Amino acid sequence: MSFHGTDVRRKAIARLRAGAKNAEVARALGVPLGTVGYWLHKDRAERGECPGAHRPKCPRCDGRELDAAAYSYLLALYLGDGHIIQYSAHRAPSLMITCGDDWPGLMDACEAAMRTVFPDNSVCRVRKTGCHNVKVYSKHLWCLFPQHGPGKKHERPIALEAWQQQIVDAHPWEFLRGLVHSDGCRITNWTTRMVGGERKRYEYPRYLFANKSDDIRRLFSDTLTKVGVEWTVLARGSDPFNISVARKDSVALMDAHIGPKY
Incomplete structure (x- = not known):
């Protein structure tokens, strides 16, 4: 040598x-x-x-400014369609939000929020069948998403910490938008009614949110109540996994702040 x-x-x-x-x-x-x-x-x-x-700073550890609105949206996406994984002790954990290819606007919004919350980290999209994982690596994921834990979300308690609840209370519509974008939808329902002796078809819009976690559904419904949206539980058999928003005024309010996925 x-x-x-x-x-x-x-x-x-x-x-x-x-x-x-x-x-x-x-x-x-x-x-x-x-x-x-x-x-x-x-x-x-x-x-x-x-x-x-390179030493990215953390809002929780280092006091870096956090875009609260973007975080509220990203937190909701994580609760619905996200997960954190660490492949080895020598690598930083990664946050992945799964976004369907049918909703490119949602995917763009997810990536934009992730880049805003993690301005010092690289964000990428990983192609999968019918979807993309929007992904970021950061050793501070545990700090910003303390809800992470072993097993599926609906099999363990999910509760917001006080600082997270303050952000959601300040930006409730961003939080609701993220939950609807992950596990919700806006659909058109129909029914029939008798008008002048003739049965006619009647269509009306409805928002639906479905999640197996009692805690996540409670976060959704509690936030709906705080912004003045009326909701009901729409059970499928014995499973109360669906929350419905169908009253005209409440749907109009949701349309003004959320709207259909695209």
Whole structure:
């Protein structure tokens, strides 16, 4: 193995800082290309310019400003269609929100919220059959989403911490929009009624939200009540998993703040 003295390294760093390419420096000084790359990496790290020295700050740990409206929406998406996973102890955990390809606008909104909440982290989309996972890596996911835990969400308690509830109370429509975008929909129902002795078809819009978690449904219904939306439980058999908003005034209120997915 060949070793290169401090003088050779100093010359290499001077040329690299002046803009020379790694390969040019390696040829000029008779140093392996990998060694030149390592020297460059160490020099950047010592000067705080190395990508490996990137230290994204956390609203909870470091007091970084948090866009509360974007967080309220992203929190709801996480409760509905998101999960956090860590593949190994040596890698940062990742947050993934699954978005159907039928709703490109929803996918764009999810990515925009994720980039706003994590401005120092890269966000990407991973293609799956019929959907994309919108994904971000951050070691501070546990700080911002303390609802994470082993098992499925409907098999464990889900409760907001006080600071999260304050955000939801301040931005309830963003929270409701996220829940509807994840586990809800706006549909057109129909029924028939007798008009002048003739049975006629009557159509009306309705919002539906379905989730197996009693706690998540309660978060949805409690927030609906706070913004003045009337709702009912629409049971399927013995399972009260569906919350319905069908009264005309309440649907109009939901339309004004949420609207159909697109």
